[in-house]
Amino acid sequence: MRYAHTVQAVRDAEGALMARLPEGALMQRAAAGLAVVGARVLGRVYGRRVAVVAGSGSNGGDALYAGARLARRGAGVTAVLLAPERAHAAGLRALLDAGGRAVGAAEGAAVVARADLVYDGIVGIGGKGGLRAEAAELMRAARAGGGAVVAVDLPSGVDADTGEVAGEAVRADVTVTFGTYKPGLLIDPAAELAGAVTLVGIGLELGAPEVEALQHADLAGLLPRPSGESDKYRRGVVGVVAGSDRYPGAAVLAVSGALRGGAGAVRYVGGGGPAVLARHPETLVSSGSPHEAGRVQAWVVGPGLGDDARARTAVAEVLAADVPVLVDADGLRLMSRDAVRARTAATVLTPHAGEAAALLGRAREEVEASRLTAVRDLAELFGATVLLKGSTTLVAAPDPAVPVRVNPTGTAWLATAGSGDVLSGLTGSLLAARLPARDAASAAGYLHGLAARLTEGPLAAMDVAESIPEAWRNVCGG
Ligand SMILES: NC(=O)C1=CN([C@@H]2O[C@H](COP(=O)(O)OP(=O)(O)OC[C@H]3O[C@@H](n4cnc5c(N)ncnc54)[C@H](OP(=O)(O)O)[C@@H]3O)[C@@H](O)[C@H]2O)[C@@H](O)CC1
Numbered sequence: 356m357r358y359a360h361t362v363q364a365v366r367d368a369e370g371a372l373m374a375r376l377p378e379g380a381l382m383q384r385a386a387a388g389l390a391v392v393g394a395r396v397l398g399r400v401y402g403r404r405v406a407v408v409a410g411s412g413s414n415g416g417d418a419l420y421a422g423a424r425l426a427r428r429g430a431g432v433t434a435v436l437l438a439p440e441r442a443h444a445a446g447l448r449a450l451l452d453a454g455g456r457a458v459g460a461a462e463g464a465a466v467v468a469r470a471d472l473v474y475d476g477i478v479g480i481g482g483k484g485g486l487r488a489e490a491a492e493l494m495r496a497a498r499a500g501g502g503a504v505v506a507v508d509l510p511s512g513v514d515a516d517t518g519e520v521a522g523e524a525v526r527a528d529v530t531v532t533f534g535t536y537k538p539g540l541l542i543d544p545a546a547e548l549a550g551a552v553t554l555v556g557i558g559l560e561l562g563a564p565e566v567e568a569l570q571h572a573d574l575a576g577l578l579p580r581p582s583g584e585s586d587k588y589r590r591g592v593v594g595v596v597a598g599s600d601r602y603p604g605a606a607v608l609a610v611s612g613a614l615r616g617g618a619g620a621v622r623y624v625g626g627g628g629p630a631v632l633a634r635h636p637e638t639l640v641s642s643g644s645p646h647e648a649g650r651v652q653a654w655v656v657g658p659g660l661g662d663d664a665r666a667r668t669a670v671a672e673v674l675a676a677d678v679p680v681l682v683d684a685d686g687l688r689l690m691s692r693d694a695v696r697a698r699t700a701a702t703v704l705t706p707h708a709g710e711a712a713a714l715l716g717r718a719r720e721e722v723e724a725s726r727l728t729a730v731r732d733l734a735e736l737f738g739a740t741v742l743l744k745g746s747t748t749l750v751a752a753p754d755p756a757v758p759v760r761v762n763p764t765g766t767a768w769l770a771t772a773g774s775g776d777v778l779s780g781l782t783g784s785l786l787a788a789r790l791p792a793r794d795a796a797s798a799a800g801y802l803h804g805l806a807a808r809l810t811e812g813p814l815a816a817m818d819v820a821e822s823i824p825e826a827w828r829n830v831c832g833g
Pocket residue numbers: 365366368369381382385410411412413414415417477478479480481482483484485486487490507508509512533534557559
């Protein structure tokens with residue numbers, strides 16, 4: 356698991372640790388890690404040009420000390436001081452003692468433009484809002500110059516706690532973060548600015564994270580494995596209520612995801628039966644209403660369902676069932692909030708940003724800019740587990756004390772019609788296999804994103820479904 360903590364949690368842990376360590380020890384740990392990564396990015400240190408853009412806080416201190424370490428190894432290091440009179444005094448002294456030099460911001464543009472490596476030590480977890488004009492201009496010059504930009508702790512200008520970006524922010528090639536990931540390094544739009552993120556341990560003892568990201572090993576522990584005693588009913592049956600005359604393809608895609616999620620059988624309910632059977636003859640198809648379809652251990656309702664009276668009744672019926680239910684697409688428009696809140700079995704909602712915006716009464720842009728807030732608000736509003744799709748997929752539990760899961764897999768090629776239907780089916784299948792809602796949703800998001808990456812390039816939604824078994828083997832080793 357990869358964990359991300361809030362600024363407050365980092366500050367608390369830092370305070371406790373600093374009380375036990377000699378002054379400056381933590382900053383030296385940070386600077387040492389920063390210098391190692393800088394040297395790796397440079398390849399050869401001797402004779403290379405390094406610029407250290409330093410603000411007034413400890414973030415600038417880290418960068419100045421790292422610059423001093425590279426200067427001692429023969430790099431030509433110049434600090435560009437945004438606030439010369441308030442620069443980190445000991446860090447600046449160390450750099451000058453190591454043979455580096457310092458200039459003010461006015462001379463900085465030429466320095467950063469010529470550098471092979473630029474450290475962004477403008478602001479770290481103490482930052483508020485976007486970059487100020489002078490810093491923004493300098494970092495534009497750095498990018499235009501073509502040197503590698505290494506952000507210290509996080510790209511300056513992004514919000515560490517939420518991933519929001521108000522105004523301009525640094526676009527880094529690499530970010531070296533200290534002690535723990537910050538939510539903003541994992542959640543877009545900020546995550547996209549962080550480049551490759553390296554975590555440098557500095558010994559912080561941290562409590563519960565705000566955000567966490569599954570890794571391969573976590574998936575292997577979560578995914579169901581059939582045993583000798585398994586039969587199709589014990590493995591779980593998932594019911595899929597999807598598709599309509601207008602969108603029969605959604606039924607096929609949702610079923611294709613469900614068939615590859617480890618459930619023992621898939622029941623399909625709706626008007627898309629012939630299309631489903633043509634593609635997936637193993638599906639148990641019925642055309643009546645959900646309660647006539649036979650028993651299931653979880654329901655998926657909504658993809659391509661349309662919004663006529665029959666669809667509305669099907670959604671209400673499924674929500675009244677005492678098994679986990681996933682609601683997607685048209686189902687999200689047809690469901691009643693009270694019906695969702697009244698449920699005792701788990702409910703998973705899987706909106707994209709537009710659907711989330713409609714449910715929250717906000718603008719879509721607001722949801723995309725503040726994804727963490729949006730997913731938490733939705734989970735609380737509906738008392739449900741919410742998987743918010745998009746450039747960063749997030750999964751929130753109804754209990755705000757539970758960390759939000761951020762999906763580390765995926766590719767922008769997934770933004771293609773029908774790929775969400777596959778995800779719904781896959782998630783439903785994991786619910787039927789009795790994974791808890793948050794695990795089912797986050798494991799499905801992970802596999803779905805990995806499957807998409809395995810197709811390497813332009814993809815159709817069915818390609819994602821067909822790559823799920825390979826993604827599964829990838830994480831579980833067969
Ligand atoms: N925690 C840990 O365990 C460890 C933390 N460490 C390091 O310390 C960093 C935190 O340092 P910090 O607290 O000094 O704050 P920091 O991020 O340098 O910024 C504060 C200064 O920035 C300014 N400023 C604010 N907004 C701005 C903006 N938009 N644009 C421009 N400037 C802006 C504001 O000054 P102002 O001009 O507003 O008076 C203020 O003085 C952390 O990220 C990590 O790198 C490591 O050394 C090792 C252990």
